Amino acid sequence: MGRSIQRPINDSKERGVLVLKKTNYKVELLKHELIDIVGKKNVVVDQSERDCQSVDVWWITRYCMFKGNKFPRPDAIVFPEDKEQVVKIVKYCNEHNLPVIPRGGGANDSGGVTALNGGIVVDTKKMDKIIEINEKSLTVRVQTGILQKHLEEQLNRRGYTMNHLPASINTSTLGGFISNNGTGILSSKYGKLIDMVHQLEVVLPDGQVFKSLPVNHHSTGPDYSKLFIGAEGTFGIITEALCKIYLLPEKRSFMTFLLPNLKEGLEAGRKIMTLGLNPSIMRFYDKRDTNHILKNQYGLKDEGYFFMAGFDGVKKVVDAQSEVAYQIFKDTGGKDLSDEQAWEWWNNRLKSYYPPLDYICEPWLTAVMDTAASYEDIEKIYWEMKSAVEEGFKEYDALFHAHFSHWYNWGNSFYPTFVIKNPPEDEKKALEVYHNMIDACVRTSIENGGIINEHHGIGLRCGRFMKEVYKDNGYDIAKKIKHILDPKNIMNPGKLGFDEVVKIDL
Amino acid sequence: MCRHACPTFLATKMDSHTPRGYALLMSRIDENITEWNDDIVEKLYQCSICGLCAELCEFHWQEDEMVRAGREEVVKKSIEPVRVKELARNIKETGTIYRKEKNNSIPEKIAVEKQGADVLYFAGCSTRAEHPEILKAMTKILDSANLDWGMLEKENCCGMSLYEMGYTEDARKLAEQLSNKIEEYNPEILVTNCAHCYRSFAEKYKDLGVELPDNLKIMHSTEFIGKLIEEGKFSLNIKETDANFCYHDPCQLGRKMRIFEMPRELIKKATGKALIELFHNKEEAECCGAGTVRFIIDPKVSIQVADDRIKRIIEEKADVVITACQNCKRNFTKSEIASQNNIKIMDVVELIADRLL
Numbered sequence: 001m002g003r004s005i006q007r008p009i010n011d012s013k014e015r016g017v018l019v020l021k022k023t024n025y026k027v028e029l030l031k032h033e034l035i036d037i038v039g040k041k042n043v044v045v046d047q048s049e050r051d052c053q054s055v056d057v058w059w060i061t062r063y064c065m066f067k068g069n070k071f072p073r074p075d076a077i078v079f080p081e082d083k084e085q086v087v088k089i090v091k092y093c094n095e096h097n098l099p100v101i102p103r104g105g106g107a108n109d110s111g112g113v114t115a116l117n118g119g120i121v122v123d124t125k126k127m128d129k130i131i132e133i134n135e136k137s138l139t140v141r142v143q144t145g146i147l148q149k150h151l152e153e154q155l156n157r158r159g160y161t162m163n164h165l166p167a168s169i170n171t172s173t174l175g176g177f178i179s180n181n182g183t184g185i186l187s188s189k190y191g192k193l194i195d196m197v198h199q200l201e202v203v204l205p206d207g208q209v210f211k212s213l214p215v216n217h218h219s220t221g222p223d224y225s226k227l228f229i230g231a232e233g234t235f236g237i238i239t240e241a242l243c244k245i246y247l248l249p250e251k252r253s254f255m256t257f258l259l260p261n262l263k264e265g266l267e268a269g270r271k272i273m274t275l276g277l278n279p280s281i282m283r284f285y286d287k288r289d290t291n292h293i294l295k296n297q298y299g300l301k302d303e304g305y306f307f308m309a310g311f312d313g314v315k316k317v318v319d320a321q322s323e324v325a326y327q328i329f330k331d332t333g334g335k336d337l338s339d340e341q342a343w344e345w346w347n348n349r350l351k352s353y354y355p356p357l358d359y360i361c362e363p364w365l366t367a368v369m370d371t372a373a374s375y376e377d378i379e380k381i382y383w384e385m386k387s388a389v390e391e392g393f394k395e396y397d398a399l400f401h402a403h404f405s406h407w408y409n410w411g412n413s414f415y416p417t418f419v420i421k422n423p424p425e426d427e428k429k430a431l432e433v434y435h436n437m438i439d440a441c442v443r444t445s446i447e448n449g450g451i452i453n454e455h456h457g458i459g460l461r462c463g464r465f466m467k468e469v470y471k472d473n474g475y476d477i478a479k480k481i482k483h484i485l486d487p488k489n490i491m492n493p494g495k496l497g498f499d500e501v502v503k504i505d506l
Numbered sequence: 507m508c509r510h511a512c513p514t515f516l517a518t519k520m521d522s523h524t525p526r527g528y529a530l531l532m533s534r535i536d537e538n539i540t541e542w543n544d545d546i547v548e549k550l551y552q553c554s555i556c557g558l559c560a561e562l563c564e565f566h567w568q569e570d571e572m573v574r575a576g577r578e579e580v581v582k583k584s585i586e587p588v589r590v591k592e593l594a595r596n597i598k599e600t601g602t603i604y605r606k607e608k609n610n611s612i613p614e615k616i617a618v619e620k621q622g623a624d625v626l627y628f629a630g631c632s633t634r635a636e637h638p639e640i641l642k643a644m645t646k647i648l649d650s651a652n653l654d655w656g657m658l659e660k661e662n663c664c665g666m667s668l669y670e671m672g673y674t675e676d677a678r679k680l681a682e683q684l685s686n687k688i689e690e691y692n693p694e695i696l697v698t699n700c701a702h703c704y705r706s707f708a709e710k711y712k713d714l715g716v717e718l719p720d721n722l723k724i725m726h727s728t729e730f731i732g733k734l735i736e737e738g739k740f741s742l743n744i745k746e747t748d749a750n751f752c753y754h755d756p757c758q759l760g761r762k763m764r765i766f767e768m769p770r771e772l773i774k775k776a777t778g779k780a781l782i783e784l785f786h787n788k789e790e791a792e793c794c795g796a797g798t799v800r801f802i803i804d805p806k807v808s809i810q811v812a813d814d815r816i817k818r819i820i821e822e823k824a825d826v827v828i829t830a831c832q833n834c835k836r837n838f839t840k841s842e843i844a845s846q847n848n849i850k851i852m853d854v855v856e857l858i859a860d861r862l863l
Contacts, residue, residue, distance in 0.1 A: 044520060048531055048545040052521035055530060065530075068539035079519055105509070106521065125519040149510040157785065170510045351564045 027075065030098075034078050034120070037088045042079040042126070050074055053121055057109040057360070058461060059367055059434065067427055074101060074115035079126045083203065083239045086122060090237065091207035093120055099493050100205075102233040104145065104173030108180065109368070110459025112232050116494040122237055124175050130154055133245070139198060141242045144175030160245045163190040163280075167353040175238045181230035183455035185349070188273070188407045189280040189312070190246070192455065193229060200225045201240035205486035214242065227481065232457055233492040235485050249312035253322050254281070254342030257334040258304035262286060262379065264332045265305050266404070266412075270375045271328050272309065273409045277321045281310030282412075286382075288401035289417075297357050298344050302335065308342045365396075365423035365434055367461075369441040370454040372406070372413035377449030382414060384448055388440040389418045396420045396433065406454065413454040416441070438462070458496050466497025508559035508569065511786075513793040514552055517810035522549050525559040525569035532576050542585055550576050551590055552807055554800045555670055556757040556793035577672025586672070590803055594673050601662030601680070602631035603799050623656035626693035628707075630700030630832070631663055637832045643859035644699055644727060650862050651739035658687060664706040665714070667799045674714070681706070681716040689719055699727035699855050701758035701831035702798045708763065726759060727855050728769045728830050735775065742861040744778040749850070752782040752824035754815070754838070755791035756831030758798075764789075769830045769854050776861045782824045792818065796833035801840075812837040816844045826850045828857055 027045060034043045044050075054073040055061045064071040075098075080086045093100045099119025106113050115121060124145030131141040133155070140162070142151060148162075149170045155161055164177065166184040176182075178200070183192045190196065202210045212225030228235050259265045265284045272279060285294060285306040294300035309325055311318045330336070355361035373381055382402060389400040402416035418437055423430045442452055442465050452458065452465050467475050475497075482489075482498050493499060509515055514523040521527045528550065534540045550573055559569040580586050586594075597603055627648060629641050648655045662684055669677035688696060696718075698704050704726040711718060718724070725733070734740060753773055759765050766788045773781055786792045795801070795811025816838060819827055827849060829835055838844050838851040 046522070046545045047543065048522040048527070048549050049520050051534070051540075052524075052527045052530055065534065066537060066539065068534075068537070123519065147510050153785075170508070348564075354564045355567070356565065 030076060033092060034076060034089070037092065038078050038080050038085050042081065044077045044079070045075070049077055053077055053103065053106060053113075053123075054115065056106050056111060056113060058111045058114075058459070059109075059365065060431070060461070061111055061114065062360075063427075063430070063434075069427070072114055072116050072118065074121040075118045077103075077121040077123050079123050081126045083127075083201065083209065086124075086127075086203045086237055086239055087207045087209060089120065089122055090203050090205065093490055094206055094488060097488055098490060100237070100490050101492050102175070102179070102237040104176030104179075105147065105168065105171045106176075107168045107171040108176070108457060108459055110453075110457050110461035112180070112457050112459030112495060113492075114460055114494075116460070119490075119493075124173060124237070124239070127239060128173075131240070133158060133160070135160075138245050138247075139242055140245050141240065142174060144178065144238045144241050145173050148172055148174055148177060155245055156248065159248050161248050162196065162243060163246050164193065164196060167350060170350070174241060174243070178229055178238055178241060179232050180457040181455065182457075183406050183413075185283075185405070186280045186312075188282045189278055194226065196244050197225065197229060197241055198244065199242035200228055200238055202228050202236040202238050204236045205488070205491040210236070230457075232459065232496050234482060234496045234498060236491060249314075249318075251315040251318045252280075252310065252312040252346075253318055254308060254310045254339040254346065255322065255326055255329065256306065256308045256337040256339060256342045257329045257332070258290075258302050258337055259284075259307055259329075259332055259334040260304065262305060262382065264334065265307050266375070266379055268307065268328050268332050268334075269309075269404065269407055269412065272325050273407050273412075275324065276409065277325050278311075279309050279321070279325065279407075280312045281308065282407040283308045283403055283405045285403040286401055288399070289403045292401055293352055293403070294341065294345070297352055298341060298348070300337075300341055302337070304335070306337075306341075307334070308345065310342065310346075359417070359419060362421075363423075365420040365430060365437075366417060367434070367438065368415060368417050368456065369438065369445075370413055370415045370456055371442075371445040371450040371452070372411060372454040373445070373448070373450040374411035376411075378404075378411055378414065381445050381448045381450045382416075385416060385441050385444045388444045389416075389437065392440050393418075393420065393433070393437060396422065396424075398437070415454075460495060463495060463497035463499075508562045511558045511562050511790070511792070513554055513556060513558065513795060513811040513814070514807060516814055517795075517807050523552060525563075525567075525572075528553065528573050528576065529569065532572070542580065542583065547580050547585055548587060550580065551587060551671075552800075552804050554757075554793050554795060554797040554808070554811065556797070557761050558757070558790070558793060561761055561789050574670060574672065577670075578674055579672070581672040587803075590671055593799060593802060594668060594671055594676065597663050597668055598676055598680070601660070602635065603663060603667050603802060604631060604635040621656075621690075622692055623654045624693060625653050625655035625695045625697060626688065626691050627655055627657050628661060628664075628696060628698040628700070628703060629657065630661065630698055630703040632702075632836070633700055633832045634661070636836055637853070640699055640832055640835075640853045640855055643853070643856045646859045646862065647731060647734070647740075647855065651734045653739075656691075656693075658691065662687075664700075664703040666702045666706045666710060669706075669710060669714070670798045671803075678714045678716060681711050681714050685711065685716050685718055688722070692719075693722065695723045695725060695730070697725045697727060697730040699830070699832065699853065701726065701756045701763075702833065705758045705762055726763070726765060726830070728759075728765065728772060731772060731855070731858055732768045735772075741863045742776050742858065743863045744776070745861065747777065747779075749777075749826045750782055750824045751777055751779060751826045751828055752784050752819060752822060753787075754784065754794065754819070754827050754829040754834055755788055756829055756834045757791070757793050759830050760791055761789050769828070772854055772858060773828050776857050782822050784819060784822055784824075786818070794829075794831075794834040794837045796831075796837040798833070801833065801837055808837060809840055812841040813843045816841045816847075816849060819849065820847055824849075826852065828852050828854055830854045 127145035665677035
């Protein structure tokens with residue numbers, strides 16, 4: 001990629017300044033076409049922005065970047081300011097067979113917004129207006145490029161919340177969360193994004209605009225909005241959403257227990273959920289995760305399996321729910337730690353995800369492999385996955401730890417992390433170990449009644465499993481839909497397993 | 507993370523304008539994966555070094571210092587943007603961030619190079635060049651309090667501008683020169699209305715290894731005025747008004763030096779009204795975009811940041827913005843959104859001077 005630099009003639013390499021490069025004609029042409037649509041300030045082709053946008057939170061992109069390897073970069077980044085500009089960009093790209101990569105915060109950890117074949121990143125962050133807050137119907141209509149933090153702040157100021165509070169709240173956009181069908185810490189009560197969205201507006205790959213019905217509970221044929229939730233930008237660009245909001249709770253309460261083993265914890269949690277007690281937070285940590293997170297980061301002094309449950313809402317209801325849940329925990333014989341640890345966690349909950357506490361700052365090989373399954377299957381998946389990692393990768397002293405953090409009345413999800421502190425020096429070998437680890441975890445989950453991923457999405461990381469998992473469950477249907485909506489395959493190509501098997505190699 | 511608060515990012519929405527972006531780009535240079543180039547250097551000089559990132563960081567990583575250190579390296583390699591180089595040369599030659607025609611001397615009737623006065627009032631180059639109204643207001647207050655005070659006829663730049671741009675050594679030289687002048691003057695109290703100069707004297711000079719006399723009391727104008735009122739040196743006449751006042755915390759005074767309450771108290775004393783407290787305030791106050799010299803190096807984005815802050819001020823239904831830094835006043839005054847909405851911008855000093863009995 002060339003760039004056009006105007007420098008005084010007497011600047012020279014000998015002064016340790018910069019080397020002039022020739023302008024790339026094709027890039028300039030593309031740039032000017034895009035400028036025509038969104039304006040000069042909204043088209044960016046500079047190297048630094050392209051570099052920043054080629055790295056997300058995925059271990060592979062970071063590894064490649066810091067090993068100095070070439071990694072796919074977009075050709076240009078555009079910042080549309082409204083839906084009409086998005087339509088024009090998409091039509092232009094469709095006409096010229098240019099890949100389009102919709103992007104919000106770019107904090108995906110699966111390579112979901114990687115410009116695998118170059119193309120145009122449509123960065124939605126300038127489309128960030130709150131259009132309307134309806135206090136009667138408890139909805140908010142908003143452009144999806146808004147950072148979730150900003151949306152939540154504005155809602156809070158008016159006494160409301162969306163109750164979507166993931167770790168990436170400061171970084172990521174509503175559109176990104178919808179595209180990934182993300183989950184926050186309050187999902188046990190308020191659900192995933194699919195439960196939070198009433199209506200979507202989407203620009204389809206041919207430039208048509210689709211708007212779903214104004215409510216998501218109906219009997220008016222299939223709910224087509226669901227096609228785009230979790231589609232990770234492969235079916236279109238979500239430009240606007242109508243979402244549920246809630247009143248800020250009158251009371252929030254916690255209880256924490258240290259349990260003797262995994263089985264007791266899972267059973268206690270299952271009882272709480274199946275009784276319909278409706279907790280907002282349910283977080284159950286295995287022994288190693290209890291040490292890693294609660295002990296090291298939040299000052300817990302005891303050993304064991306830590307369980308934190310929280311309730312929010314009307315005070316009388318919260319008190320009643322808490323009383324029943326408390327007795328369930330008490331009956332396990334676990335140790336009551338009161339709520340101090342939980343409040344410590346609640347008030348500092350983002351700390352775990354940032355350096356120096358997060359693994360991201362270490363030169364380790366690591367990933368999270370969240371999955372979900374029924375109560376019937378989830379414990380087995382945990383032990384099998386743990387064994388697959390620790391036994392299967394013993395030569396690398398692989399570690400496995402997990403917490404169960406999104407609970408439903410049919411099952412739950414657990415969030416395992418695997419870590420290899422001394423990955424192979426050889427880069428190709430390191431990548432091979434990484435891919436093998438992902439294979440081991442995902443296949444263990446699938447073979448025992450689980451799924452590929454619960455809320456981090458598929459992206460590039462897990463695309464290769466999609467055909468295998470869905471061969472009898474809709475992969476062909478999904479491919480047909482993709483082909484109908486996007487016959488030229490311009491929309492976020494290479495993702496969600498629609499293309500050939502993609503494994504990043506050097 | 508801090509992306510949600512970075513003023514430059516919020517103006518441009520570019521990842522390379524976030525602390526994470528700067529860290530990523532500089533890490534790759536550090537690891538010899540890539541080299542400095544025009545692009546990265548330019549991006550580095552578009553940070554306003556407001557420190558909001560460090561404040562909001564879960565672990566208070568000093569991303570703003572990281573950017574400044576990056577600039578230092580850029581200067582050492584002599585690859586800074588031409589306009590930065592020219593600005594630095596101007597500051598070193600003239601002792602001010604402004605071109606010669608803007609380097610106003612103190613107006614004649616104020617010019618008092620009086621050795622040995624108790625109070626040395628240091629206006630700073632921005633006040634002298636662009637805000638004579640603040641200078642006059644401050645001198646009115648000093649006269650009103652019947653103080654033994656004076657000013658340096660030639661005030662060279664405190665050095666903060668050079669320091670922020672990465673010219674650490676040159677900043678130290680300028681600081682030494684000024685420190686010698688102040689020592690020679692021998693005041694008991696050094697007071698300035700410039701938040702940047704205040705931070706230089708009270709904090710940064712130590713970091714640069716530049717000594718000011720041990721017994722010298724360094725005060726920002728707001729602290730000093732609060733002290734004068736407490737000592738009964740003058741009284742204020744509260745004028746009735748329908749205006750709604752808010753206070754914008756300057757980054758250098760608020761977040762960096764933790765002076766939050768005194769300006770607020772002064773405004774309440776002067777107006778007799780409760781302040782509208784802005785949603786992001788005190789240590790989390792949004793930047794005005796001016797920086798120390800950012801408004802000269804990067805005027806376009808600088809004003810965009812000011813516009814964003816003004817929009818939020820308008821949402822809060824304030825129609826008068828009081829601040830305690832002339833650079834903040836400057837940027838807000840230049841905001842078209844402020845002028846279109848008849849938002850009045852004042853320094854605390856002007857407010858107090860206007861209410862003197």
